[in-house]
Amino acid sequence: MGFRSFISSVASGVSRAVSTTVSKVASGIGKIVSSPTTIPVIKGPNLFELAKKVVDFFRSKKYDSSTASTDETKNINRDLSQYAKTFHSEANRVEDELLEKANDYFDKVIFQLEDMQSYDDFMKELPLHNIKKEIRELRKELRGDIKNRISRAYSLDNQELLTILKVDSDTERVKEMEQYAKRVMKIAIEEFLEKVDELSDKQLELVQDLILSQVNQISLTMTSEQALLEELTVAMQQDEEELEKLKAKISSTIDLCDTAIEELKTA
Amino acid sequence: MVQNIQVKDKEDINKALKQLEESRKQILWNPIANRYARTLERVERIFQEDSLQQALDDRFISKIGAFIKQCREPEFHIAIIGVVKAGKSTLINALLGKDIASTAVTPETAVLTKFRSGKGKNVVNLSFYNNKEWDELWNSASENPHSTFFKEYKALQAESHKAQWIGHERITFQPASEEELKQVVKEWTSSKDPKHYFVKEVEIGLADFQLPEQVMFVDTPGLNDVVRYRSDVTRNYIDRANAVILCALSKTLNTGDLQTMYNVFANCRENPEKVYTIGTQLDLLNEPKVEWPQLKRQWISYLEGEDCYGSAKMASKNIFGLSAHMYNQALQYNQLGKRDQRKLENALFNYTEDFIDVVEEAITYSEILTFKENLFMEIVQNHESLLIEELKMRFNDLQQELLERIIYIKSSQTDLLVSAGEDLEVITEKAKRKEQEVKEMKVNQETLQNVLLKVQRNNSDYLKELKKAAKQIV
Numbered sequence: 022m023g024f025r026s027f028i029s030s031v032a033s034g035v036s037r038a039v040s041t042t043v044s045k046v047a048s049g050i051g052k053i054v055s056s057p058t059t060i061p062v063i064k065g066p067n068l069f070e071l072a073k074k075v076v077d078f079f080r081s082k083k084y085d086s087s088t089a090s091t092d093e094t095k096n097i098n099r100d101l102s103q104y105a106k107t108f109h110s111e112a113n114r115v116e117d118e119l120l121e122k123a124n125d126y127f128d129k130v131i132f133q134l135e136d137m138q139s140y141d142d143f144m145k146e147l148p149l150h151n152i153k154k155e156i157r158e159l160r161k162e163l164r165g166d167i168k169n170r171i172s173r174a175y176s177l178d179n180q181e182l183l184t185i186l187k188v189d190s191d192t193e194r195v196k197e198m199e200q201y202a203k204r205v206m207k208i209a210i211e212e213f214l215e216k217v218d219e220l221s222d223k224q225l226e227l228v229q230d231l232i233l234s235q236v237n238q239i240s241l242t243m244t245s246e247q248a249l250l251e252e253l254t255v256a257m258q259q260d261e262e263e264l265e266k267l268k269a270k271i272s273s274t275i276d277l278c279d280t281a282i283e284e285l286k287t288a
Numbered sequence: 289m290v291q292n293i294q295v296k297d298k299e300d301i302n303k304a305l306k307q308l309e310e311s312r313k314q315i316l317w318n319p320i321a322n323r324y325a326r327t328l329e330r331v332e333r334i335f336q337e338d339s340l341q342q343a344l345d346d347r348f349i350s351k352i353g354a355f356i357k358q359c360r361e362p363e364f365h366i367a368i369i370g371v372v373k374a375g376k377s378t379l380i381n382a383l384l385g386k387d388i389a390s391t392a393v394t395p396e397t398a399v400l401t402k403f404r405s406g407k408g409k410n411v412v413n414l415s416f417y418n419n420k421e422w423d424e425l426w427n428s429a430s431e432n433p434h435s436t437f438f439k440e441y442k443a444l445q446a447e448s449h450k451a452q453w454i455g456h457e458r459i460t461f462q463p464a465s466e467e468e469l470k471q472v473v474k475e476w477t478s479s480k481d482p483k484h485y486f487v488k489e490v491e492i493g494l495a496d497f498q499l500p501e502q503v504m505f506v507d508t509p510g511l512n513d514v515v516r517y518r519s520d521v522t523r524n525y526i527d528r529a530n531a532v533i534l535c536a537l538s539k540t541l542n543t544g545d546l547q548t549m550y551n552v553f554a555n556c557r558e559n560p561e562k563v564y565t566i567g568t569q570l571d572l573l574n575e576p577k578v579e580w581p582q583l584k585r586q587w588i589s590y591l592e593g594e595d596c597y598g599s600a601k602m603a604s605k606n607i608f609g610l611s612a613h614m615y616n617q618a619l620q621y622n623q624l625g626k627r628d629q630r631k632l633e634n635a636l637f638n639y640t641e642d643f644i645d646v647v648e649e650a651i652t653y654s655e656i657l658t659f660k661e662n663l664f665m666e667i668v669q670n671h672e673s674l675l676i677e678e679l680k681m682r683f684n685d686l687q688q689e690l691l692e693r694i695i696y697i698k699s700s701q702t703d704l705l706v707s708a709g710e711d712l713e714v715i716t717e718k719a720k721r722k723e724q725e726v727k728e729m730k731v732n733q734e735t736l737q738n739v740l741l742k743v744q745r746n747n748s749d750y751l752k753e754l755k756k757a758a759k760q761i762v
Contacts, residue, residue, distance in 0.1 A: 035725070043732040047739045053746075063757050086547060094543050095590050098550045102557075102595030119758065126750045130743055151685055169558060176554030176595075177547050178511055178523075214755050221747055229740050234347040236736060238693055240729040241345060242700050247726050249704050250719035257712045264708065271705045274339040276298050278698035280305075281334045285691050288327035288683075 039239060042143040046232070049133045053126070063118060070111075075198045078104050083194065084186040086177070097186070098177055105175035108206075112167040116213065120163065123217045127224055131156075134228070147235065152227050159220055166216060170209040301334060308333050315360055317502050320676055324683045325359035328352055331690065343697050348689070355686055359679060362502045364671050367529040369508050369522070369552055371545040374535040375568040375612060380507060382612035382656045383664075385498035385619075388470060389507065398509040398518045399477050399487050400525065405501045406493025409462060410469045413491040414476055416456040421488065428517035435514040446482035453486035469494075499660075500668050511551045526555040531562050531667050538567030538583055538609055546590060553596045560597050564606050564663070571611040571635040571654075580609040608659055611635070615654035618647045 084097045131153070137144040175182065185201055188194040249271065256263040308330065315322035332352065335344055370376030380389035384403060417425060429437045441447070463469040473492060477484050499505060506525065513519040526532055534552050536545050553560055567587065573579045588603040590596075597603040617624060617632045624632070632650060636643055639653040651657060707715055 037725075037728070039732050040728055043735050047735055050739050050743060053743075063754075063761050086543070089543050091541065091543050091546050091590070094546050094550070095593075098595050099593045102593070106594075115761075119754070123751060123754055126747050148685065148689070165558065172557050173523075173554055176551065178551035178554040180516075210758055210761070211755075214751075214758055218751060221751060225740070225744050225747065228743075230347055230351075232736060233733070233740070234345050236729075236733055237345040237347065238696070240726070240733055241342065242697055243722065243726050243729055245343065246700055246704060247719065247722040249701075250707070250715060250722050253704070253708055253715050254712065254719050257715065268705060268708050270339060271701050271708070274701045275698055275705070277301060277334050277337055277340055278694050278701065280298065280301055281331045281694050282691060282698070284327055284330050284334070285687055285694070288323065288687060 035239060035243070039143055039236060042137075042141050043236075045137055045141055046134070046144075049137060050130055053129045053133060063115075063122065074104070074107055075202050076195050079186075079195050079198045080191050082186070083189065084183075086183050086187075094177070101175045101177070101182075102172070105172040108171045109168050112171055112209070113165070115210065116164075116167045119210070119213065120160065120217065123214070123221065124160070124224075127221065130228065134232075143235075147231055149231065152231050155227055156224055159223055163213075163216055163220060167209045167213050170212060171205055174205040174209070301337065304337075305330055305333060317362065317500065318672060318676060321359040321362070321679060324679060325356045328356050328686070331694075332356075340697075344693060348693070352686065352690070355679075355682060362672075362675055363504045364500070364502050364531075364668055365504045365506060365525075365529045366531045366533060366667075367506045367508050367522075367525050368533045368535070369510060369526070369548075370535040370568075371537070371548045374537050374545075376507070376535050378616060379533075379535055379566065379568060379610065379612040380505070382610075382615045382654070383499065383505070383660060384494070386466065386494070386496070387616070388466070388492075388494075398513050398515065399484065400489045400509065400521060401473075401477070401507040402489065402491045403497075403505040403507070404491065404493055404503065405497035405499075406495050407501070408495055409493065410464075410466065410495045411491075411493035412461040412463065412469060412472050412476075413489075413493070414459045414461075414487055415489045415491075416453050416458075416486050417488045418455045422450075422454050422486070425515060425517040428520075429515040431516060432514060437514045440479070441482075441485060444480075444482040444485075446485050449482045450486065453483055456486070499664065502672075503668060511548065511555075523555050526552060529562070530671050531564065532556065533564050533566060535566040535568045538570050538580060539572050541583075541587070541590075549591070550595065553591075557595075561602060561606065562667075563597075564608065565591065565603075567607065567609040569611065569613060570609045571614040571638065574638060576609070576611070576639055576653075584609065608655065608663075610656055610659060611654040612656060614650050615656040618650035618654065621647045621650075 078100075082097070082100065084093065086094070089097070131149075134144065134147075135149060138147070138149060139145075173179065177183065181201065185194060185197045188197060249267075252267055253264075256267045312326070312329065315325055332349075334340065368376060368380060370379075377389040380403070381387050388403075429435065461469075461472045463472055469492065473490060475481065476487055477490060506529070508522040508525055509518055511519050511522055513522070532552060534549060536549060549565065552563060556563060565587065567580065567583060570576045570580055573583075584604075584607055587607050588600050591607070592598075592600040592603040597606060614632065614635050617628065617635075621629065621632065629646075633646055636646060636650050636653065640649065643649045707718060
């Protein structure tokens with residue numbers, strides 16, 4: 022796996038092999054890049070259901086935090102938590118849909134790279150599975166974000182909600198709650214999408230790291246080879262002593278590599 | 289001419305590694321983390337030798353650096369939140385084993401205060417709001433224009449100090465004594481001093497930290513701060529903290545206290561098990577051993593619902609009664625005046641009528657040590673084992689990748705050594721070919737970078753469209 026097998030498989034034609042890979046990546050991903058961006062269609066939350074829930078729940082529910090007893094506080098907190106839960110499945114559905122759509126573009130890129138692993142020597146050696154694992158973890162961290170935001174909005178830790186719950190008139194309270202419920206859903210979705218933006222950046226960074234880091238490594242090693250070959254040419258044109266010095270330098274680098282390998286193998 | 293690179297033999301590098309070993313700070317929290325970091329630090333040292341300095345790709349080097357940092361500085365965050373007058377400072381003092389919180393953190397101060405190990409030194413780090421953060425804070429304060437925030441801000445003429453502190457670089461003090469440390473913290477967090485408005489965070493490193501080294505103990509300003517921006521900081525902190533200690537006065541639990549407690553749970557609905565609810569000042573109860581179990585039952589009934597712990601069993605497991613004041617007094621018993629000694633004896637009398645050793649028994653009945661030694665360690669250890677699992681996996685990947693790269697570098701050098709035995713003509717030809725290959729590689733790198741940049745741009749455009757579409761759905 023990794024460099025070793027790739028380098029040994031292509032012998033002296035490393036740069037040519039990488040060139041082939043790069044042109045394959047460029048054309049493969051290029052297709053995705055050049056395809057027109059279609060505006061995603063999203064099925065939003067059921068607002069009729071949302072409004073109905075508000076009416077059912079808040080019609081006779083008044084709570085004033087400044088005069089409430091501990092039992093009233095306990096009851097409203099439980100009720101609010103139950104109420105917030107009624108949104109969970111809808112929140113998760115919207116979240117799944119948004120996440121799937123948001124990752125659609127990126128997943129195509131990953132799929133393309135994965136596909137290339139079956140026929141390209143360089144790509145085959147990239148630890149794409151590690152990146153996929155990290156991406157899964159990143160996406161997992163986002164799971165339940167909308168649901169949690171909604172839960173927080175329907176808790177006593179929300180001044181706006183406390184103000185609405187204080188309203189005397191049932192009709193007025195329900196009306197304000199309907200607006201509030203829509204606002205909560207809207208803000209939760211918007212803030213979730215901000216997080217999706219961050220996720221997207223992190224995902225891309227992982228892929229960039231994966232590909233560029235290895236290409237950069239090859240480039241660095243080649244540049245060093247080129248410099249040493251030039252030194253070798255100059256040394257050979259001078260005298261034996263210069264050549265021996267250069268050989269000693271290369272041998273010393275090999276020794277250093279051996280020491281580092283030993284350190285890693287005995288870790 | 290051979291470039292002026294000092295040729296070192298194996299002995300030299302072994303000597304350098306020995307020196308590294310002697311000066312290297314051991315990682316004490318876990319031997320596996322120490323071993324991993326040691327290995328990578330040694331490899332890093334080898335790659336600092338002239339001939340290998342440029343041999344590894346920067347992106348990969350930063351990956352190694354980040355891993356070592358994670359091994360060296362794991363942080364386990366414990367947030368502490370109290371209802372009004374719950375004795376939060378006294379509890380912090382008891383857990384830290386020193387009288388520092390009462391003077392260090394004034395109750396009105398809305399600064400996040402972190403306590404951690406100073407690794408042998410007392411250190412105070414102050415960070416300040418930048419312009420953007422201050423604007424956000426100011427805007428959120430303006431939601432409540434009649435709050436005390438503006439009255440006090442005006443009274444202290446804080447506006448005239450703003451330009452000096454907003455965006456100010458981090459300031460570090462190294463106080464020589466604990467007394468000096470308290471003075472520094474008091475100066476920067478006192479609500480009587482206008483500059484406290486601009487301090488975002490105070491980090492106190494204690495020379496003698498009596499909790500595990502990786503613990504970051506955080507005193508949060510609370511969820512009912514008059515400025516929403518600051519209470520949001522606490523909210524985010526609760527959400528991210530590994531554990532939350534929530535304290536409330538055991539004797540009386542009023543509606544306001546209960547609301548504060550519910551607000552904490554509202555911010556960790558996904559993992560309420562990380563909240564440890566502490567009934568404080570048990571020593572103020574007439575008969576703590578009889579009354580606390582009754583009170584605890586009542587607390588369980590408030591917190592067992594799905595809005596909090598989710599079951600009576602978990603509530604029972606996570607609710608504790610402590611007497612931090614009694615513990616602190618016991619620690620200083622010999623320095624107390626007669627009156628305070630008598631008070632402590634009276635408090636202890638509420639627990640047991642026939643005590644023999646006041647200090648020892650007050651410490652035992654306070655339950656502080658049990659909480660600290662068992663539970664505290666348990667939650668830290670649980671976190672540690674998860675972290676170690678993660679480190680193991682990441683180390684294996686890094687080790688593999690690093691080996692591959694070093695073997696590649698080695699084989700390239702070995703090929704060059706073989707070339708040194710070839711004719712000048714062959715070598716000149718190879719050098720030319722290599723020059724061409726390097727050029728090709730540079731083009732490849734550029735092409736690849738451009739492709740990835742395009743992906744980034746397209747993805748960003750696509751997300752903008754998605755956001756637009758999402759706006760339409762509610």
